[in-house]
Amino acid sequence: MPGGTMVDVCRSPIAMSTGEQRRQTSPAVSAGRGVSLPDGYEPLPHQVAGHLFTNGKLGMLRRCGDGTAVLKPVQRSPKGPRELQFYKELSASQCRDELQCLRPWVPQFHGVTDIVISDGIAERQQTFLLLEDLASTLPHASVIDLKIGRRCWDESASSAKINAELAKYPQQEHIGYRISAMRVFNRTKNEFKYYSKLYGLSLDECAVLDSLHAFFYDGVGQRADVIRNVLSQLQSLREVFLRQSAAHFYASSLLIVYDGGLPASPATVKVKMIDFAHTFLVAGSGEQSLDENYLFGLTHLIESLSKLLEH
Numbered sequence: 001m002p003g004g005t006m007v008d009v010c011r012s013p014i015a016m017s018t019g020e021q022r023r024q025t026s027p028a029v030s031a032g033r034g035v036s037l038p039d040g041y042e043p044l045p046h047q048v049a050g051h052l053f054t055n056g057k058l059g060m061l062r063r064c065g066d067g068t069a070v071l072k073p074v075q076r077s078p079k080g081p082r083e084l085q086f087y088k089e090l091s092a093s094q095c096r097d098e099l100q101c102l103r104p105w106v107p108q109f110h111g112v113t114d115i116v117i118s119d120g121i122a123e124r125q126q127t128f129l130l131l132e133d134l135a136s137t138l139p140h141a142s143v144i145d146l147k148i149g150r151r152c153w154d155e156s157a158s159s160a161k162i163n164a165e166l167a168k169y170p171q172q173e174h175i176g177y178r179i180s181a182m183r184v185f186n187r188t189k190n191e192f193k194y195y196s197k198l199y200g201l202s203l204d205e206c207a208v209l210d211s212l213h214a215f216f217y218d219g220v221g222q223r224a225d226v227i228r229n230v231l232s233q234l235q236s237l238r239e240v241f242l243r244q245s246a247a248h249f250y251a252s253s254l255l256i257v258y259d260g261g262l263p264a265s266p267a268t269v270k271v272k273m274i275d276f277a278h279t280f281l282v283a284g285s286g287e288q289s290l291d292e293n294y295l296f297g298l299t300h301l302i303e304s305l306s307k308l309l310e311h
């Protein structure tokens with residue numbers, strides 16, 4: 001692991017006081033039973049949330065020795081094709097202006113690749129998206145995945161799905177976002193701490209603020225330089241969402257990445273939108289409306305980070 005060891009347990013005063021959870025598995029273990037790792041690939045070592053390539057399940061990969069791209073499996077229809085369509089439309093040369101303004105906020109899309117996957121019984125082709133790796137150049141990448149919006153279900157969700165989502169994290173309705181998972185580099189200890197999905201779901205509004213503080217705490221002090229950089233990027237993104245009505249995002253995340261060992265700069269602090277399995281493009285004609293759900297989350301996240309700087 002470049003730049004430090006990994007610890008699997010999230011041990012901090014904040015984590016413990018809010019129902020600290022152990023991450024079930026390290027993100028970098030082999031797939032075990034079920035789907036096995038294809039030759040020449042490894043699970044994405046800095047992945048924090050989402051489907052992990054563990055326990056025989058498909059998840060994010062990267063080519064061994066090649067940190068430039070992450071490979072995300074195209075999920076079953078309709079989620080996978082929907083996400084692929086979004087990346088394709090966004091990168092198309094004839095992409096309309098309203099959608100184009102989202103380009104700087106999304107990892108670069110390098111097309112798709114098919115990889116032969118084996119589950120020990122049969123082999124099959126699995127399509128993966130090739131995406132810019134947002135942490136590739138950062139040896140001490142602290143990473144947080146924040147699911148944005150007061151609701152995580154799209155228009156097609158059944159009432160059972162809506163109830164399940166509401167029950168999962170009722171606070172999201174008023175907080176407007178949630179911490180899916182994070183890892184934080186501590187430069188005093190030279191190690192990463194992981195905070196799992198269960199940890200994120202255990203947080204009330206006050207504890208969310210403490211956790212954001214923990215994300216920007218590098219073992220020596222709070223990284224105010226990084227928070228300011230992130231805030232300025234989030235404000236620019238909000239400006240985009242105050243104009244664009246070309247796409248609506250549900251259960252999409254903001255990935256914030258910074259290097260815990262380097263000063264804040266455009267090269268060391270990244271704020272990008274990821275996860276478009278529930279992203280819907282709005283046709284050019286017809287009723288246009290802002291993505292109020294996403295805007296609510298973004299505005300509240302900006303407020304939360306601003307509060308961190310006040311203390």
Ligand SMILES: Nc1ncnc2c1ncn2[C@@H]1O[C@H](COP(=O)(O)OP(=O)(O)O)[C@@H](O)[C@H]1O
Nearest residue numbers: 047048049050051107131132133134135145275
């Ligand atoms: N472009 C990227 N660069 C770096 N890490 C990424 C990138 N995309 C995703 N990840 C990592 O993978 C995780 C899961 O990604 P996501 O697209 O949300 O997948 P899922 O559909 O499984 O939720 C994120 O929380 C992040 O840690």
Ligand SMILES: [Mg+2]
Nearest residue numbers: 049050253275
């Ligand atoms: Mg996700």
